Amino acid sequence: MIILENRVCPDSEVYLVMISYGSERPKSYRPRLLDERLQTLLQIFGAVEIRGTKWCGKSWTALAFGESVIHLDDPNVKSLVEADPSLALQGNKPHVIDEWQETPATWDATRRAVDASGGEKGLFILTGSSTPAKNSVTHSGAGRIARLDMSTMTLWERGLSTGSVSLKNLFDGSFEPSAYTGSLSMLANAICCGGWPALVGASPQMAAEVVNQYLDAMYEVSVPQKGGVGSTARHIVSSLARNVATSATLNTIAADASLGDSDAQPATSTVAFYLDMLESMYAIVNLPGWDAPVRAKSRLRTKPKRYFVDPSIPAAALGMNPERLLADGQTFGLLFESLCIHDLSVYTSCLPGSYPGSLHYYGDSDGLEVDAIIELNDGRWAAIEIKLGESKVSDGIHNIERLRRKVALNPAARNPQPEFCAVVTATSPFCRYDAEHDVYVFPIGALRA
Template structure:
């Protein structure tokens, strides 16, 4: 019998956790702090050890964190990275004892001494599940009538889903934090600000880095959402003019690495189709924050300001859609290692998101804030399809579907064969 917390809201990763428990001796649920990892782990477990609450004991005797009725949760295991190896050895000693442990972590192990890191990857023994803040479907804000799995299967039915600008702005400001689901935008933004402050004033100095520089880095990333910003651009934004010297590439890389390790930053790489030369396709990553509410908080904006600055909201809305697309793509049974990418080539053609499955099937998405821009997005999708498939000898298979994700809208509908307009508030996995 599980120890499911009262009031638990089902998550799309639940099914994947259950599947991995049937396959692996242990499952790691990793992702952004406060996104609900512990509650999801408890949903699938019979006992738990909290490393944060027993840090001294866990440090002296990591094996003590594995004691309990299985499946057993070890929460925030990365605080004592050697726990990973103890779990691996325990799994090895009892073959076919699948689903024995669930590890949760809100960062990759970040320690200065190499000897403290796990000595083995856990490949074949520990399955990894990525968890993110709640998608609109999980929070109950999407009707979920159009599914990603259905689109890949050639299934689509029109549906009416009316969404106005004020609701969209509210959803972006509130974000996908489970604790914020029933809050106003202003109150939810306090959670986002608290998150960023805790990260800057606790995690950052713990890793020997400067909180003020990290604040400027986050500001640069927030104002360049969805851009393949160069290190030079970030350095210009985040540098201290009074210091005299620009930030080095090594410094920028180090701070970005910390943000990735804390699952605060998502880097979406470029997609290189088989028949295209990498020299003609931009593969530098586009960067998004883990949740749109963090970008809003970092830019010190509230709903009224976003409604008055629709161009900035367009960037925030794209961040929201990319969060949801990654949640939905990662929920697919045939999820690939990097399921969401983007396309941009030397001819200036850009498509916001390419979702590719492990069997090579793919679909493309353009993201637009309103129904009025559907034709603009569809034109880019048509151009991509022509460019990649018009040559009979090309090795690129045709897309299974293409779609324009919309914000302010009323209907999910078919634009033409193979191209759809889908409100973000209609989409699910």
Template sequence: MGQLLASGAYRPRIADAQIERYLRLFGAVEISGTKWCGKTWAAMAHGESITYVDRGANLQIVQADPAYALAGEHPHVIDEWQRVPQVWDTVRHAVDDAVGTKGLWILTGSSTPLNPGERSHSGAGRIGRIRMSPMTLSETGESEASVSLAALFEGEFAASQCPDGLVGLSELACRGGWPEATFLSADDAQTIVREYLGLVFEESVPRFGGDGLTARRLAASLARNLGQSPTAKTLAADVFALPQDAKATETQLKDMYRHLEILKNIYLVDEVPGWVPAARSPLRMRTKPKLYFADPSLAVGLLGGNSSSLLQDWQTFGLVFENLVMRDLGVYARALPNVSDQPLKYYRDDAGLEVDAIIERADGSWAAIEVKLSQEKVEAGAKSLLRLRSKLLKDELSRTPAPVFMAVITGMGEAPYRRSDGIYVIPIRSLAA
């Protein structure tokens, strides 16, 4: 197997640098994320041998003896370890026994164990954890990558031209960032996405004790409320087809929440938490998580759309585009130095002010970003950003520092630029980590 990075068979990923670093720091590394996002390929690129837990007779053997999955040349990849949760503790104990040796195992998982108690320890200090997503536009080569998020945090910016056009953007949103679909047309990729969703609802959800139809209805409701913080009432009404004035029962609400947890456990749905700056009281903040899909193509598939229908429905296109941007921002933000495992957040307060994305580093420095599909909406996005800065900094004794930068990310535009008020306007097809 060897180092596939050097052979040309592997398309480098932004997560590669973090994988390499964590292999130097931890005895084992876990790479988690939704199915088909490239976890196994990334693990194999850094590993020397592999055990596929869910293939052939391996599942039964590993269930009988979890240590079987650990055998192989290091770094040894254990693919889909969560199918036998006891593997986690077996790896943790083996790391302890190795007395300081690093980079022994790479675990990949497309879901978290159903019951937290199935592993007795978090693995903190022994197993480094990395989140992986479908490919960003910079990884697929569809961003010029001239504007670096990391460079913006250092005050560096250089303008350059980038691709423009809504037709191409709608096709990118429908195709998604699935590694094996990057060379397909949007329509062909959507066919695969619909098959993927079918397997999720027919196989993955039932494996977690859920009902596929309930999960499908919930996912469709989330797609219709993309990037929002829908109420339990809204979701339950869709899931159980309740009449307009009917109230969901406690049993229905519990069932809905249970299926939402399943969708999060299999990394189909991502949460973006609310940001509470130091200057603001949590009581005045609305911090309920916003929900996005791991890839915008999933929302398109659930809505039964395609690239043409997006161009005819700008509201839906705008929501799908926001999901695309949040996917890419999440990857770019996690690649920053000095960040927590959840550096991407959003802002919303009781006065109705909302900003789509806040990227916060561990030292408290932060940036604010608004997402707008068209250039015509840039001014509205800039006003929200300026209002946020004014609100947080009006108190000279505030503990909230000024944002390092503020930007409006757009779907259209041939070049990034800096406005006279200091706000950057950055087409998504110029952005990179």
């Protein structure tokens, strides 16, 4: 194994994490925030599955830790493994099984190999960009195969964040004010280019071509493979893009998908089918609702907000380039929120004490909505509002203060006081602490895990 030092903070505050990369590590591999988590899981489980949308970097990250690999999206290899699934397991360990869902029998073969190893750890790394049919595997892999969700790259991973504000440090009560010089045009480019590893440093024009091809491939290949119709999926994705960062109803999406023809409006059950399909392909993610009492009914009954796995997808679906985005403040605001939720989701997953679903939003019948709530498994929580412009910071603070009062008055809230509250903006000139309101204010381009 190759031992490397992975710098995860700016030079002003450097942490060195020892990462053991394998011999298959691509020469141009750019370290990811989940590398440390993957290394930990390989030390605990016999196998780890990395899940996420196509092209988000799963294969490269798996290879970075691997000593051998088999690619099941190669038709010649796939046909051999379909005849004998044990062939997929051959190689030095950790052995990477790329796109395992192409031959679902490899899942059960992996699970059996882990059982037969007598407790050996870190044998296999599987990658998957879609969920296979439930009847394709006979065992969940619980206790043998860990699951690790992967997203596209954050601003920090792309080198577009100064990293002067740490989410972990905020939970620990540590913060240092600093100046920030980022621009709206940088963020518009970042939204349209997205966090695709292969597009780091690409021009927005080049990125638009690639993202549009990504969508076309999804409509023409992936959707039909799952029993859907590409044109229907295209209309539903367009509706989701129009309604991004909202809890749009199935009826709203169905009406949008009809393109004004009431006779062609799909049933809500059809819309639900396509939403499930898009989730299974890791194209969209749901942000659940939150309330302070851990057993509150509202956690289950509040409709989730829907976001795309990368902000470049709704930008492409809406036909937005950076210049058009800068001229349309309302759309920019929605896609900026998508970018922030994307990055907050990744940073939250790196926090000690985070769990699947640690990131929420708050919305109630009084019309109060707070964009992001981070809750850790010890009950500590934080509230974050997202505002595109500095002029809207006071509105974000007002919403946070309303939420703090509501939670403080709720006798069922075990942790009524948040660890911290913040307003995340696009281009605030300073990362600062507002002592009067007990709220941090900083731009997304200054944040890291």
